[in-house]
Amino acid sequence: MAAQHQLAPEGDHGPNRRLLDRLLRVRATTEWLSEPLSAEDQAIQSMPDASPTKWHRAHTTWFFEEFVLSRFQPAYQRFHADYGYLFNSYYNAVGRMHPRPQRGMLSRPSVDEIGAYRAYVDGQLTALLQQENLPRQALELVLLGTHHEQQHQELLLTDIKHTLFQNPLLPAYRAVEVSAPAGDTAALRFIPGQEGVVSMGHAGDEFHFDNETPAHKTYLQPHAIAHRPASNAEYLAFIRDGGYRRPELWLSDGWSTLQQRGWDRPYYWQEDLETEFTLTGRQPLDPSSPVCHLSYYEADAFARWAGARLPTEAEWESFARTHLHQVQSLDDGYFHPRAGDPGAPVQHGGVWEWTASAYAPYPGFHPPPGAVGEYNGKFMCNQMVLRGGSCATPGDHLRTTYRNFFYPDARWQFAGVRLARDL
Amino acid sequence: MAAQHQLAPEGDHGPNRRLLDRLLRVRATTEWLSEPLSAEDQAIQSMPDASPTKWHRAHTTWFFEEFVLSRFQPAYQRFHADYGYLFNSYYNAVGRMHPRPQRGMLSRPSVDEIGAYRAYVDGQLTALLQQENLPRQALELVLLGTHHEQQHQELLLTDIKHTLFQNPLLPAYRAVEVSAPAGDTAALRFIPGQEGVVSMGHAGDEFHFDNETPAHKTYLQPHAIAHRPASNAEYLAFIRDGGYRRPELWLSDGWSTLQQRGWDRPYYWQEDLETEFTLTGRQPLDPSSPVCHLSYYEADAFARWAGARLPTEAEWESFARTHLHQVQSLDDGYFHPRAGDPGAPVQHGGVWEWTASAYAPYPGFHPPPGAVGEYNGKFMCNQMVLRGGSCATPGDHLRTTYRNFFYPDARWQFAGVRLARDL
């Protein structure tokens, strides 16, 4: 993924050079991700939970316009009077918004206009960051904006994958020249975890989201965690053992969902159980690669079938602090999870890992005041936490304390499963 | 709309010259209609009942490929193996089809590819029609294909109007330089109609759809029909008199629909009751212009409020044979209905006119054998007949015997109301 790095301007970027570098690099990456997509590809909304590519491009831009430029750049002129309405995602505090399920109705503004919008805001941000003595809050919001945009980079990829999959032609997002390393095919090993009072959550000055704080103590029971995510081959064994036909393996809500939607395999697997749809088109299913595009319900049923369970968030974080030092990410340019290095004792697999923990505030959590406080806290219900990061996550965006979250029936993310056990 | 005529190639077009001229003219008109629309505009499906512009362009092309070229052009190579699946609308007899509500998911094939598809099929059709001694059925199917495409030209316009209206920016389809003539503002006059046994339906050799036949006798009771469609001013009086709040004016199904969908004005009227959305953008509501974008339920309630009723199909046809010699059409290039010439004793208004007649087969109706027999007959239930033609209908596509039909809750067509009375 060297290409997009070259898009970042060189040279002396003034008093906030590192932030500006990061900003321009992130912004360029979004454009690089959109580049293989035609105007039509970028306009489609394939389901209410997904957004069109060009909407992601505009919304991430609006975030800077709304929370940075209109507040800290005197006499800032908005690019277009209506974009605040069109590209606000869910921030009630800053006004009304276009209904989410209608995002695919917006043929205008065009892809070109959105490109111009991005360039305009990039220019304004660059000018702003040249200034000395910007308030600390402005710099923090720019940094937040880059992380926000990185979140949308992942969504852009998972949403476009979902969109292209609706097309009977099964078009590829892009070709990939990178070849996967020979993957680990060893049996799962369970590594005992820490027991007793441990700390979890983010401490320190580095960037993090509000939902990762405060750092706090929690209590772990005796447990062990698998050295790698479950593989396609292991999941296939679950299917072949009647996994999708045995209600005793499923949560009640999961079984209802399975029946209503006719689930019998991971979302992108083809009916032959030998191929799957990927961002590079239809491909043979690699037995050693981590299984992905599972819902929480499927991850949970698979774990029960395997005589195991999902790790809690606290167990996962404790494990990751000690053992998980390498992650697959968007930076690899592979766009699909793959088996880890056989030599590594513990492996990341390029998938988000469902945990057994419902998404909830940490003890003592308080969202920041103002509109950006709507960022995380208001979603703390009905969703499950995922940890780890995927092949679609920007590498410098992740942390051990990072909390991702989705509804338990969501399948369009790169979500897999790492097993845990009581000891 | 002179422009598109020039696109039709000149010169000697061989044995089927007139048909080929017509074919190329119709095909060019579709392209001319699509021309103001970006790739993104052309990709959106704004509701299950509407189709994307590029789908219309491809489907009308597929019709020729499926019913003409693949049957009558030996060794014809289809442009793309999957287009038969993607662009079949509803012809069960020729195979499976992509689900209608999913047409907006197709970013591929692109607008450019569809342009190439159209050009390829035009070339093949031109070559075919150069041949001597083509079977009569081939020529009839080409002619049918042109009329089929003309139907889709109107749908293309009403669908794109619906699509652009979903966008809060309310973009215009195109600017119009034609100015409307001063409209008739005279009060409605009711013209007595014929009584007793009359003939209706199409007789003769000219092109017509199967549903217009057979010509047959029917019996008319004493009645009279209004000299022009009802105007915006008249409809506004209905609204101001509580028309949308008085259940006694409505059919039971109409009242339920009104309540469920919150109807309180014609579809494209703005809340101010002073402006409306048109293909040329938001415009002042012209009091003298025909009211349009009514459902059947609204037309019927308005008629009841006015102490009148809708004409039956037979009454309408009898009236039109005698009195209606001029129609507004797409050829005027005005893209909106307007009041007729004050001097004309009887006026068309550029709107389809809801009749009181359910769409049903004429006595003795038999659909043609084979797949094209799915054209009209299978829709003969639950829909109401409209007569007359609109500002979006190609002028040479219409006939006095032409039967249009829509569900009674449909509002996105240019549909208005001409009153009738018992005598």
Added chain:
Amino acid sequence: MAAQHQLAPEGDHGPNRRLLDRLLRVRATTEWLSEPLSAEDQAIQSMPDASPTKWHRAHTTWFFEEFVLSRFQPAYQRFHADYGYLFNSYYNAVGRMHPRPQRGMLSRPSVDEIGAYRAYVDGQLTALLQQENLPRQALELVLLGTHHEQQHQELLLTDIKHTLFQNPLLPAYRAVEVSAPAGDTAALRFIPGQEGVVSMGHAGDEFHFDNETPAHKTYLQPHAIAHRPASNAEYLAFIRDGGYRRPELWLSDGWSTLQQRGWDRPYYWQEDLETEFTLTGRQPLDPSSPVCHLSYYEADAFARWAGARLPTEAEWESFARTHLHQVQSLDDGYFHPRAGDPGAPVQHGGVWEWTASAYAPYPGFHPPPGAVGEYNGKFMCNQMVLRGGSCATPGDHLRTTYRNFFYPDARWQFAGVRLARDL
């Protein structure tokens, strides 16, 4: 069904003796029909289109209270202040009403209270009708009320049949001792009908509903009509010939409905195609009996498969005037359609017969003023006319001009099919 006749009081009933006799007989029949049903049976609403038995009993009573007693009986005291709200079906002109889909939520008033309500109103009506010199309109409304109640008697039976069918125990409504006569098994004969201008609709002073008027002229094309309804055996042949799997036999809306609801046989037929649920419980399917519980879509598809069509309303009425002199009815006490007498040249079969005609006003139709004008006219859209009467229709309630109507997907009525053909 002799039983209920004995419930009608004897003796001199004063100035309106015949009307009072009829009233009490009709009222007693409703009670006789409800008698086999427990309080729980009477409370259930099995779908929004159906009503609980006790609701039918109360609503028909309310009709007299609202339109007769409260208008013509000075100082009439309503039985309960809230019953007007609870038991108004759809008369917007007399006030608000309890939502139709909520009728099954009403455990109170109890069956006993509704029995008392009926007795109270019967007493009041009896007293009223003893008076001399009642306005003609009062007498007309009492007569209308009896016909209204007879309509509900049929619905009471079809609704309770639907309700009992939802129960896996498949309980019978009542046992029947009447044995069916040996049915006609002769092949269908098609009897040529009248051609040219004919009269249809009700003329004369006898009771009729508003929708049967005015009598008027219409024009019939050459045609012929089957001497009896189609039989179970004939319908079974349609099924075995793939009738439910061949889209070319179906209207487009019918095919969609079939697919959405998984139709593959008439509503009450069991999966074995050898038994069916009836009001007397699960019974063997009699090959010679008329097929029933068809939707319009099924009747239409069957006719197309048979190389025939449905008769129009006008054809049916003309046929019935000449040929149909005997009908099966509720009075037979058989509660199920059966094959007619083999000796009869033309046979009724105890089923309503779907016609090809959409339910619409006759030319010159005007509903009566006031609330009872909501009786028929406001339903004249989206429904199809059925003619003839069924085994659940009171015998003295029917006329040759009687127009029944249902939505084309309705299957819970005793509706079958009589074929017609063009000549």
Added chain:
Amino acid sequence: MAAQHQLAPEGDHGPNRRLLDRLLRVRATTEWLSEPLSAEDQAIQSMPDASPTKWHRAHTTWFFEEFVLSRFQPAYQRFHADYGYLFNSYYNAVGRMHPRPQRGMLSRPSVDEIGAYRAYVDGQLTALLQQENLPRQALELVLLGTHHEQQHQELLLTDIKHTLFQNPLLPAYRAVEVSAPAGDTAALRFIPGQEGVVSMGHAGDEFHFDNETPAHKTYLQPHAIAHRPASNAEYLAFIRDGGYRRPELWLSDGWSTLQQRGWDRPYYWQEDLETEFTLTGRQPLDPSSPVCHLSYYEADAFARWAGARLPTEAEWESFARTHLHQVQSLDDGYFHPRAGDPGAPVQHGGVWEWTASAYAPYPGFHPPPGAVGEYNGKFMCNQMVLRGGSCATPGDHLRTTYRNFFYPDARWQFAGVRLARDL
């Protein structure tokens, strides 16, 4: 509620006397709760989440038949072959079941038949428990059955309350002679809780559900908990302060739910905000009584508005162990929550209290093998834990460790809110 105790047979009940006493007492209580309800009241299902009274009566009986009698009583004859199908709630392991939303379709078996079913099973259980040397598992399952039935006693009451509320007549379930004591009107006091590692969950031999185990350690942060549930007066202040109109107070899913369903007050409050529907009919709203019939979303929004939060399950249990020694329950016979004794420093209020904890397995949780293992574990997703018990909970059914759980949008339970705070 002395009445039902007298229904319990007296005398020497043999080797399992205490269990049999308990069994018969619980069974009699169910009958006593059903006694004010007519057959029609008992048949209605007012929403898919609720069940008819007679279904509760039959299902709790089936539980004993399926899990006790058919396993431990040799040659046991089931009362009716189909009841296993009709009255299985959700135990996939013991066979197919009647769909939950169809429970209101069952007019048969009648209330009387279900009474007979209960008597039959009671007799068989009594005979069984006279036996010496019954397997320990049989006794455990009988005990489980009594607790299962007590759960359904509460649901019976909340379901019938919901049912009667659908009736515009707003009928009362029963009159209550007990008068409420003068309630506490003191301001909320926050009582500091324990900090650090604490134990939670059930330990010891007494009856408990599987989901209360294993007892385990957890870690509490500094916090304080209110001395009583929030009152109607406090909740009214929230409403008057725009509580239902301010999105910043709500979880995102809560705000969507509020908008879709038009929530603007607790479920049973009347529009006047001065009266509410109760099991004793429409009553004035008592300002000092605990607010109830809140969803989790409302409880959470109220807490946020109050500058507080909901307690976690662990905080609640730790608090209750120390402070909460008296509970209101069904045994009081008041059928509605009421303010506690002003003299008590800490008060229960007769409402379930929403906690901030999603319903999840305790560390090391394993459901028991076999069908009864479907009891609790399979619901551990998407629901929130409530603690405490309500005015509809049998008094001897509750424990400090008891975990109740409902979806966050559920409002028909007696659910209120006790505030907590970080310290």
